Amino acid sequence: xxxxxxxxxxxxxxxxxxxxxxxxxxxxxxxxxxxxxxxxxxxxxxxxxxxxxxxxxxxxxxxxxxxxxxxxxxxxxxxxxxxxxxxxxxxxxxxxxxxxxxxxxxxxxxxxxxxxxxxxxxxxxxxxxxxxxxxxxxxxxxxxxxxxxxxxxxxxxxxxxxxxxxxxxxxxxxxxxxxxxxxxxxxxxxxxxxxxxxxxxxxxxxxxxxxxxxxxxxxxxxxxxxxxxxxxxxxxxxxxxxxxxxxxxxxxxxxxxxxxxxxxxxxxxxxxxxxxxxxxxxxxxxxxxxxxxxxxxxxxxxxxxxxxxxxxxxxxxxxxxxxxxxxxxxxxxxxxxxxxxxxxxxxxxxxxxxx
Amino acid sequence: xxxxxxxxxxxxxxxxxxxxxxxxxxxxxxxxxxxxxxxxxxxxxxxxxxxxxxxxxxxxxxxxxxxxxxxxxxxxxxxxxxxxxxxxxxxxxxxxxxxxxxxxxxxxxxxxxxxxxxxxxxxxxxxxxxxxxxxxxxxxxxxxxxxxxxxxxxxxxxxxxxxxxxxxxxxxxxxxxxxxxxxxxxxxxxxxxxxxxxxxxxxxxxxxxxxxxxxxxxxxxxxxxxxxxxxxxxxxxxxxxxxxxxxxxxxxxxxxxxxxxxxxxxxxxxxxxxxxxxxxxxxxxxxxxxxxxxxxxxxxxxxxxxxxxxxxxxxxxxxxxxxxxxxxxxxxxxxxxxxxxxxxxxxxxxxxxxxxxxxxxxxxxxxxxxxxxxxxxxxxxxxxxxxxxxxxxxxxxxxxxxxxxxxxxxxxxxxxxxxxxxxxxxxxxxxxxxxxxxxxxxxxxxxxxxxxxxxxxxxxxxxxxxxx
Numbered sequence: 155x156x157x158x159x160x161x162x163x164x165x166x167x168x169x170x171x172x173x174x175x176x177x178x179x180x181x182x183x184x185x186x187x188x189x190x191x192x193x194x195x196x197x198x199x200x201x202x203x204x205x206x207x208x209x210x211x212x213x214x215x216x217x218x219x220x221x222x223x224x225x226x227x228x229x230x231x232x233x234x235x236x237x238x239x240x241x242x243x244x245x246x247x248x249x250x251x252x253x254x255x256x257x258x259x260x261x262x263x264x265x266x267x268x269x270x271x272x273x274x275x276x277x278x279x280x281x282x283x284x285x286x287x288x289x290x291x292x293x294x295x296x297x298x299x300x301x302x303x304x305x306x307x308x309x310x311x312x313x314x315x316x317x318x319x320x321x322x323x324x325x326x327x328x329x330x331x332x333x334x335x336x337x338x339x340x341x342x343x344x345x346x347x348x349x350x351x352x353x354x355x356x357x358x359x360x361x362x363x364x365x366x367x368x369x370x371x372x373x374x375x376x377x378x379x380x381x382x383x384x385x386x387x388x389x390x391x392x393x394x395x396x397x398x399x400x401x402x403x404x405x406x407x408x409x410x411x412x413x414x415x416x417x418x419x420x421x422x423x424x425x426x427x428x429x430x431x432x433x434x435x436x437x438x439x440x441x442x443x444x445x446x447x448x449x450x451x452x453x454x455x456x457x458x459x460x461x462x463x464x465x466x467x468x469x470x471x472x473x474x475x476x477x478x479x480x481x482x483x484x485x486x487x488x489x490x491x492x493x494x495x496x497x498x499x500x501x502x503x504x505x506x507x508x509x
Numbered sequence: 510x511x512x513x514x515x516x517x518x519x520x521x522x523x524x525x526x527x528x529x530x531x532x533x534x535x536x537x538x539x540x541x542x543x544x545x546x547x548x549x550x551x552x553x554x555x556x557x558x559x560x561x562x563x564x565x566x567x568x569x570x571x572x573x574x575x576x577x578x579x580x581x582x583x584x585x586x587x588x589x590x591x592x593x594x595x596x597x598x599x600x601x602x603x604x605x606x607x608x609x610x611x612x613x614x615x616x617x618x619x620x621x622x623x624x625x626x627x628x629x630x631x632x633x634x635x636x637x638x639x640x641x642x643x644x645x646x647x648x649x650x651x652x653x654x655x656x657x658x659x660x661x662x663x664x665x666x667x668x669x670x671x672x673x674x675x676x677x678x679x680x681x682x683x684x685x686x687x688x689x690x691x692x693x694x695x696x697x698x699x700x701x702x703x704x705x706x707x708x709x710x711x712x713x714x715x716x717x718x719x720x721x722x723x724x725x726x727x728x729x730x731x732x733x734x735x736x737x738x739x740x741x742x743x744x745x746x747x748x749x750x751x752x753x754x755x756x757x758x759x760x761x762x763x764x765x766x767x768x769x770x771x772x773x774x775x776x777x778x779x780x781x782x783x784x785x786x787x788x789x790x791x792x793x794x795x796x797x798x799x800x801x802x803x804x805x806x807x808x809x810x811x812x813x814x815x816x817x818x819x820x821x822x823x824x825x826x827x828x829x830x831x832x833x834x835x836x837x838x839x840x841x842x843x844x845x846x847x848x849x850x851x852x853x854x855x856x857x858x859x860x861x862x863x864x865x866x867x868x869x870x871x872x873x874x875x876x877x878x879x880x881x882x883x884x885x886x887x888x889x890x891x892x893x894x895x896x897x898x899x900x901x902x903x904x905x906x907x908x909x910x911x912x913x914x915x916x917x918x919x920x921x922x923x924x925x926x927x928x929x930x931x932x933x934x935x936x937x938x939x940x941x942x943x944x945x946x947x948x949x950x951x952x953x954x955x956x957x958x959x960x961x962x963x964x965x966x967x968x969x970x971x972x973x974x975x976x977x
Binding site: 164165171172174179186188498505 | 516519530621623891906909912
């Protein structure tokens with residue numbers, strides 16, 4: 155053990171303690187300096203950011219309102235990242251002519267090329283921003299690069315690229331993306347919905363129908379949730395076909411969920427008594443959407459179901475049926491023998507009457 | 510005591526110091542890596558509003574016991590959170606003050622026949638109310654269950670959404686807290702629970718239940734706790750997250766998958782530290798059933814809480830926490846060094862037993878040893894001084910690491926004066942404050958060993974919180 159020059163008489167354990175003390179004090183000082191450096195750099199960055207934003211915000215605002223009188227100044231190297239952020243943020247909030255003017259401004263500043271370059275960066279935040287920018291720019295030349303990014307292992311990168319593709323060319327994008335959706339369960343569902351919504355119900359109907367029909371049970375059940383965006387006839391056709399041809403409870407529940415209620419579906423009595431509670435629940439919801447008074451006895455039976463959600467959905471459906479006024483509903487409630495059935499109907503009646 | 514024995518004890522303490530600090534510093538390194546990765550992906554949050562409008566409906570459960578002073582402001586603030594789909598379920602746990610009356614008047618509540626399912630144990634629910642003004646607000650009035658756990662369970666029974674956030678009635682949330690806290694559930698479908706960093710609200714200025722200005726507290730006890738919370742959340746929990754071994758999601762604010770809460774039986778009303786016990790139990794049950802699961806943690810400050818400012822309140826809180834720690838580990842002792850337990854059994858639990866649960870015993874023994882050794886002449890005072898300096902410098906290193914992580918992730922204290930105050934606190938906490946916490950924790954350990962029970966505990970509020 156090395157001795158300290160001023161404490162050479164210490165035992166080995168005390169010397170070791172002293173060494174650790176010195177090392178930890180040294181470490182603390184280094185960390186303190188690093189913290190100060192972090193703070194200094196952050197302030198510098200914030201000041202620079204504020205300067206860039208102040209400069210470009212006015213130009214972007216003029217582009218949005220159509221008040222730009224002169225050509226935009228050159229975008230300097232140090233300003234690019236912040237400008238891109240500002241532009242994407244503004245672009246996400248405007249549509250129509252204002253969006254077109256923003257796109258024209260971006261193109262005049264070479265933003266397409268900048269965004270394409272930034273897409274290849276490793277920093278995920280920068281990459282995502284660049285991908286979004288390409289989508290908002292609607293530049294067809296970006297399609298191939300974005301299609302590659304849509305295969306990225308990172309779910310945020312790939313789904314953001316999918317969104318951008320849908321913004322550039324919805325039909326082409328949907329053809330490429332729909333077969334991927336079942337495989338990419340890591341894509342946040344809200345974003346998948348957003349991509350499909352952006353493409354439009356008319357565009358997604360046919361490819362989604364084809365894909366679901368051909369899919370195995372697990373994939374079909376997963377994909378069916380997105381069929382809610384499709385047009386009514388596609389949804390009902392899918393529901394009828396799957397309810398007729400499949401027995402997997404997940405598929406049955408998902409098919410019932412997308413059925414609009416405009417068309418009757420097969421096997422409804424069988425589904426109302428299905429062993430999986432979620433199938434019974436979706437069947438009750440479906441009857442609610444159908445809205446036929448003659449279905450009331452079927453729903454009444456489900457009010458005493460062992461599963462709370464089935465009882466709740468059955469009560470909701472029953473209360474929503476046409477021709478059943480408050481008085482009739484109260485009569486139904488009074489004649490129910492099962493306490494749970496009475497309770498749930500009481501709750502839903504109260505809930506509906508206070509709206 | 511011979512001098513050989515004294516040396517052996519010195520080496521033992523040295524080894525303990527080395528082990529505990531290597532463990533803490535490793536956590537710090539893991540935390541830095543995790544925060545860096547988190548910051549890279551969270552950059553997108555500032556970008557397109559669509560990224561924050563995720564749609565996983567959340568039920569906020571707010572257990573409340575004698576919260577008359579602040580409940581209306583707190584609930585109003587919760588109702589203003591930025592989130593597309595959420596409901597607030599306030600559970601009045603048989604308050605003896607006018608908490609319920611304040612809620613009824615403040616939100617135009619009316620009685621409502623809720624047909625709920627009792628899926629986790631709780632005391633009888635007397636009545637459920639709905640608000641005529643806010644469709645997403647419900648209030649449950651129940652018999653006093655004697656614990657926050659029982660009230661939280663009632664909320665779990667009543668709420669309907671797939672995610673449940675348990676929030677302290679006196680907690681101050683950021684407007685985007687839910688958006689942030691739900692992220693782990695979106696990014697990893699195996700996530701069953703997630704928490705975020707909790708910060709101290711003392712000294713901050715609040716307006717209508719939201720934070721208006723962040724500042725350090727003037728009260729020295731609260732200031733020391735700011736540092737403790739930074740250490741605990743920024744590298745304590747953040748460091749365990751990548752190892753899949755987060756053992757605590759704070760009771761002040763935590764988000765859970767409702768099905769998981771029901772599967773594991775909800776909160777344990779007998780547990781003193783119900784938040785930690787729940788998470789350790791989730792680990793145990795998931796490991797026993799060999800299931801994939803993830804407990805997430807985000808470094809964002811999601812909730813600001815009122816810290817005790819008196820020795821009595823703080824001592825009582827710390828004793829309770831330590832009692833809860835012992836109980837949580839004992840109730841789930843299956844996890845201790847279990848071959849099926851992975852990093853939880855082989856890293857986190859041994860760490861908590863050795864350094865957290867037994868830490869105060871060893872620290873107290875250290876004080877006694879060096880003090881009596883010095884007095885009796887077995888140890889030179891200079892030797893004792895070196896060990897004291899060692900404890901001080903290592904403690905300071907941990908705090909400095911935490912301050913660095915705060916600056917690196919989400920710096921809240923922007924004034925240079927605040928930074929200087931934090932460093933001063935890091936230096937001074939070893940002179941009295943640490944010794945006091947050792948004493949309180951020893952009391953908690955004793956209470957756990959003697960099997961005493963705890964009930965709802967209320968602390969004296971600092972002026973800033975719950976007003977405005």
